[in-house]
Amino acid sequence: MLNTLPSKLPDVGSTIFTEMSALALECRAINLGQGFPDYPPPDALIRAVSEAMAQGHNQYAPMAGLLQLREAIASKVQSQHGHAYSVESEITVTAGATEALMSSLLALTHPGDEVLLIDPAYDLYAPSIRLAGAEAVRVPMRPPRKDDPAFRIDWNRVEAAMTPRTRMLVLNFPHNPTGLTLKPEDLDALEALIDRHPVLLLSDEAYEHIVFDGCAHLSPVSRPLLAEHTVLVSSFGKTFHATGWKTGYCCAPAHVTREIRKVHQFTVFSVSTPMQAGIARYLRESDTLSDLSGFYQKKRDRLATGLKETRLRPLHSEGTFFLLVDTAALGTGLEKELAVRLTREVGVASIPVSAFYADPARPEANHQLLRLCFAKLDATLDQALERLRGLN
Template sequence: MLNQLPSKLPDVGSTIFTEMSALALKCKAINLGQGFPNYPPPEPLIQAVNAAMRQGHNQYAPMAGLPQLREVIASKVLGQHGQDYSTETEITVTSGATEALMSSFLALTHPGDEVLLIDPAYDLYSPALRLAGATPVRVPMCPPKEDDPSFRIDWNRIESAITTRTRMLVLNFPHNPSGLTLKPEDLDALETLVSKRPLLLLSDEVYEHIVFDGKKHLSPVARPTLAERTVLISSFGKTFHATGWKIGYCCAPAQIMTEIRKIHQFTVFSVSTPMQAGIARYLREPNIVSELSDFYQRKRDRLIAGLKNTVLRPLTSEGTFFLLVDTQALGAGLEKELALSLTRELGVVSIPVSAFYADPDSPASNHQLLRLCFAKRDATLDQALERLQGVKNC
């Protein structure tokens, strides 16, 4: 009987991140693929979590999250974007951004709904939507060109993809994998879209505090007409170099949040109490997140400078802890094959950008681009760069 067990995701296997990380271990390669730092969280944060444990914060937290953490989240978002969320009804602490995304998709989409994803798109979105019964509709960005080394959003194409069944548009900015950030004209385009169609917006902003070159992160919730239909999602794991802690949050108008909490309470109910208490205490310290962009920009610039000694051409990264490199000097072919080759031959792991498309093997998904993660110790970056100097032209 079990041989006939039907799968809800029959075409889904191990992710590219799992595959490349396993190959990294096998080849003893430097892993610039998967997006996790190889340095610890800030020591004061670790001390704050430890103190919370010793002070007795070890039992279930309230379903929506500790009040003191929801308060600092509300204050942070108000200071960033001018949007005032109720701590009682509009903010929920989640088990990482992953759970916030899954709970939002399950709560807000239904069988027959279509949800627009902007390609290249983070690989969680499509299977999560399919589990919710919705249909992902992929809309590609314009790929980088020689005179414009960055992806660009094609708002006309997005509008053309909207049908009477379109329920939601998923945004992910700063964007993984491209590093693109939203501009004021993008928010203008979004306002035009929602004035024509009753769209929900889900804004995945886990890299909100990692934006470079003096720019500021722009969120849809900075515009009242967009905030009233937006679910904002973020991650303390990404912000504080603690991806294994799996602590995130979402903010949304009360009517939307009511539905998300219905799913959240029967998925995890609540998340780690001492970590919530520790993060709440740590976030009250001044300049906690304001220094992150400079910290990561130094790493981005270190990687870019080192790549000048290779045949790999770095593209523009406006945010996140990722940098795309153009590999056209190495000839045509599938990006995944090149990533595998670099791992085996040079001992440096990357992620093919084609993995963020619906069909990674399609020519339309392969632009000779690889993603490198620079959330690593300087010594790790330098060692990887030394190895990458061994890449030869085709």
């Protein structure tokens, strides 16, 4: 009977992002939870996509992506990280970073494999690993503390979690939800680790162009040894304020890309043609990428400054369009309960950081932290801050 159909993901329901956004709508709350901008993509990009449609770019694109977009990606990555990818055999345009991650995990991991996740970890990773038949092994960061209010990666702990079954390590920097970025010493540690344990690295770099305070994004592919082991994933949706367009890409050595494309072609085959054509043209004609960090840093600073007038204590964000807040002044309890309370009583929706752990109800997942998204109009941020000042 269909009502006894066994589930491949029996403990998975709606994501916390879906849940909190629905609650925000119900309560007419300002949604600083789900990570989407409330402003449009650049006008020139919208025109480029519209003109691509008018010019007839409306049928299937090549499975790997339009050549002109793959060329633009290759140029961007080489300029940014100094690593050259073949447009023919090492770059694939995907239906957002999500599909790139899913296709990579399905293609490159097998039943019995272990995949290391660094907690708090984006909630897509573990279910994708399970669907591939592999096992997620979670390694927690050290949580913020009074003398050092930031998450920290313990690479010795990451290496200690490796076994002969370890197939892959998933990286996510700039990191969602903590805003942490990789430093040169992190890449040094990764090189030493890979030299001893030649596993694959799946590097989710959706926020690669949103890094603050004059710092540059350091990708593993900027180091030759790491590039040989890395699948680089990124998202034009995040970069160009167009999350609904679901256009991303992955870059990897040819023998790895060959396996990813086998899954990609039977998942979506190809990605929206006019979106690809428009983005390729926009990348050729615009210098917007260099302005993104400054654009978002102003929003980060606006939110962080305003939060100092509330009972929420902002933590420092090095990148992404997220900022964590310490809620200790509001008492103890599960982070999700507080997030729901703030949505219902104050009218501001957030995401509990505990949702990025395997069991959000466990004490070690609850550090009295909520994630706020500042990819919003200034007026939206100001209205949210006004409501948060009324916290008691």
